[in-house]
Amino acid sequence: MDEAELRARLHALSQEHRDLDAAIEALSRSATADILQIARLKKRKLRLKDEIAQITDLLIPDIIA
Template sequence: MTKEEEAQYGLELATKRQEHSDLNAAIDTLTESHVADRMLLQRLKKRKLALKDRIVELENILLPDIIA
């Protein structure tokens, strides 16, 4: 992996982590307010799960398991 690719993956990882954190805060706020519709919450949670999957994928690319 080149330094450029590594930097690109690192930037994407940071962006996805921030988006995941923002979604988590939004979901918590909407849940506490009791005014959000269930479909919106489901969509947000599904997006959050997809982000988490991509975060794990990027972490595996950047920090591969080393079998000793």
């Protein structure tokens, strides 16, 4: 992947991460909160966070001081 593709992927993942955050918040406030569904969404959100971190590491070169 080139830099433009990585940045586009990073943007899409970040948006999905925010959307999951909003969905988890809404489900948590629900009177009939589905604990299993919330747990699945949180797990997906963590996977997204890891993938976002990997792409960010690719885009930002290590600088050894």
